[in-house]
Structure formats: structure tokens, C-alpha cells
Amino acid sequence: MLKKVFLVLLIILAAAGCAQKEQSSNMEEIKPAEKVELLISAAASLTDSLEEIQTAYEKEHNQIKLSFNFGASGTLQQQIEQGAPVDLFLSAGKKQMTALVEKQLIDNNQQMNLLTNELVAVVPADTNIAVSKIEDITKSEVKKIAVGQPETVPVGSYTKDSLTFYKLWDTIQTKTVFAKDVKQVLNYVETGNTEVGFVYKTDALTSQKVKVAFSPDSKSYKPIEYPVGIVKATKHVKEAEEFYKFLQSKAAQDIFIKYGFSLPDK
Template sequence: MALISKNKMVIYVLVAMMIVFAAGCGSSTDTRSDSADSQAQTNSDTTTSDAAPAEKVDLTISAAASMTDALNDIKKTYETANPNIELSFNFGGSGALQKQIEQGAPADLFLSAAVKNMKPLVENNLIAEGKEKTLLKNELVAVVPENGKAAVAGMEDLDKADVKKVAIGIPESVPAGNYAKEALTNVKLWDALQSKMVQAKDVRQVLQYVETGNADAGFVYKTDALTSSKVNIAFTVDPASYSVVEYPIGIIKATKHSKEAEDFYNYLQSKASLDVFLKYGFTAAE
């Protein structure tokens, strides 16, 4: 009987050990299962994150008023192809825009109608290094109202009695006005026309003055004249009488969106953009 009891005891111990072992295996399996489920959830979360739409970026571009129509055309195409980008334009006289940038106004790119307004920004380290170049060229013309009565065919006609008002951009802040002043000075008419001068904040305001008959003639770029059915080009100003009209572009060093700004900077130099500029009367820089 003692032998049988001892054998039973051994059997009980073995059974107990098997039960404990089985329980441990089950726990390990559950742990691996829980770990796999957790990893699957992590992978799922990562996939969801990767598929999330890109953050919206608002780029602010300070640009010469004479580029208004061309840039608004480019804006439509670019935003359609890059739905996470919104282009906000600040149009005005290049001199005024230069001052705004110097005073810390927010901007990501600057498109000027004169090298003289870009150069100080480059020299003062406000333009990103190596991210500035001349993009376009333009030419100066004199326009008259579509139904204007004054006969204007050349610079000398602006001094005639039937020409009462001549519109011009403020020479100190509007490149087109400065170019016009150069040309008028070269033909010795600047001083003679002072009593007739009506100064405007940018070239588009000059165009408006002529369109509405508030000026009998005005100096604008060829590109501006081509946008209006309310004016006629009276004559093209002799290009030898004023500085070459060049449009430099540059990325503002303080931009908070350097990659997006550079992408748009490069796009403005692409064939697609140049074709739009050419359509509006600009010529590509050599």
C-alpha cells in the first residue's frame, strides 16, 4: 500500500507540472498575440498618417504692379497643380515694396521692375544667397485715351497746349516713372512739363488716369498698355533714352517656407511661366 501511495504522489506531481507548463505556454501565446495586434495598430496608424494631406502653405509675393495680369494667370495654374500652396500677391511700386521688405514686412519672394530696387536687398543680405536673378525685360510707351482729342505722336507733342495733363509714376518709388524721367530729361522736356505732371503711386494708377481721361497722356510699360482697351499706344519711347527695363526676382532670406518659395522661384523660370509672360508682352532676359 505504501508503494502504491508513493506512485500516486509522483503522478500527481507530474500532472501538476504539466498544468503549470501549459498555462505558461498559453500566456506566452497571448502575449505574442497582443504584441502582434499592437504592431498591426501601429502600422495602421502610420499608414493613416502618411496618407494625410500636406499642410497648407501661404506664400506671400511682393511684385511690381506691372506684373499683375501675368502673375494672376500663373497663380491659377500653379495652385491647381499644387493644392497645398496658396499664392498671395502684394502688388505695388517696386520702390515701395523694397522699403516694406527692409522694414520687415512678411514676404517670401520679391519680383521687382528695376534692378535698383533689388540690389540694396541683396547687399543688405535680405535676399537668400544665390537665389536672385534677372527674369524679364520690358519697354516704355506713352499711352493716350482711346477717344482722346490731343494729337500725340512723339515726346515733343507732350509740350503742346492741347495736352493738359501727363501722368507718370512717382520717380522715386515707381521704376516706370524713373525711366520716363530719364527719357524726358534726355530730350530736355522734364523741366518744361513739370506744370502738367500728375504723379501716381504705381504704373497701374497711371494707366487708370489715362483710361478715365484724367490725363491726356501717360507713361506705362508696353505690357500695361496691352491689357487695356481704353487706351492707345501713342508712341514707343526711344530705348536709348533710358535705362534697360529689367525684372529681377529673388527669395527673401527670412522666409519661413524656404522649400515652397524655392519651388515657386524655379517655376517662374520655367517655360510654362515664360510663355505666360511673353503672352502679356514681356520679353525673356538674355
């Protein structure tokens, strides 16, 4: 009798063990997949538009987390050259993308010109100084002019080209305050630390503390192009390619246009 009871207990315990093992196995099967994090280095002038794109993209792709590193395109280029773990690069200048292609860090077939922009001069919204044309920046009332560092900040390079075209670059050197990126140029003007600053049209549109004083002739500087490319060293090729394609979609383009960017001529 005891043997039969013992045998029944063994059968019950074995069945319970199998059920628990099966339940554990099923739980492993339904365990959600870990999110893939895409690291994207992008020009500072893309901050607002890309943050809105991030919200839209992650809503439709809940297995993807987008992480952005915003800064001056030249600095971001150097970081990629030094081995920073970047999946995609969005530059505010063709020069930086070309350099990475030439160094075989980005495949030429996986990069393209995504957007265009314009150069404008901004002044504080409440300024009393009359600045309506480029020659006005030489006025004695204009004490300081904010300019992106030409060597590393594309907007600074475009500014230098434009002011050189107008033969004003050397003239304003004693007034020039160099900034690390376009957002810092904008901040200098917003806070009244400079009377004038040269930024992209898109940045001017984001601030109520500044107003556009004038727009230099587009012939005075190289076309402002925003190329995007997939970094060869990415460990998430499939996900990087999907986001690269999404940035070219109408959904993304509508957001870029909302923030003042233009699309390149096809």
C-alpha cells in the same frame, strides 16, 4: 455563469475600443497636409501675368497657396526692409533688388533678371488730340501728363530719365500728375483725367481704353529689367525655391510673353 457573461462583455468592449482607436489613428494618417502659403511681393505691372501663373501653378501644386502683394517696387522694397513676411520679391527695377542684396536681405545667388519691358506713352483711345511723338506732349492741348513717382515707382524713374534725355522733364513739370504705381498712371489716362501717361508696354496691352501714342527711344532710359529673388527670411525655403525655378520655366515664360514681356538676352 454571470462571471462568464461579464468576461465576454469586457472582451467585446475592449475589442471595440481598440478598433475605434485604430480607426482614429488611420484617420490621422490620411489627414491631408496643411497648405503652405507663399507670400510674394511683386511690381504692379506683373498683376495680370502672375494671376494667370498662380492658377496654373496651384493646379499642379495643390499643397501650395500663392498670395500676392502688388504695388510700387520701391514701396515693396521698403516693406521687406521693415520686416514684412515676404518669401519672394519681383521688382520692376534692378535698383530695388540691388538694394536688398546689399542689405543682405536677399542672397545674390538667389536672384536673377527674369524679364524685360519697354516704356510707352498712352493716350485715351477716343482722344482727338494729335500725339504721335514725344515733343507733342508740350502742346497746349495736353493739360495733364501722368507719371509714376520717380523715387518709388520704377516706371516713373524710367520716364524721368527719358524726358530728361529729350530735355523735356523741366518743361512739363506744371502738367505732371504723379501716381503711386503704374496701374494708377494707366487709370488716370483711361478715365480721361490726363491726356497722356507713361506706362510699360505690357500695361498698355491690357487696356482697351487707351492706345499707344509713341515709344521713346530705348536709348533714352536704362534697360527695364524685372529681377526676382528669394527673401532670406522666408520660412518656406524649399517651396520658395521651387516657385523661383518655376518662374524661369518655359510654362511661365510663355505666360509672360503672352502679356507682352520679353526675355533677357542670355
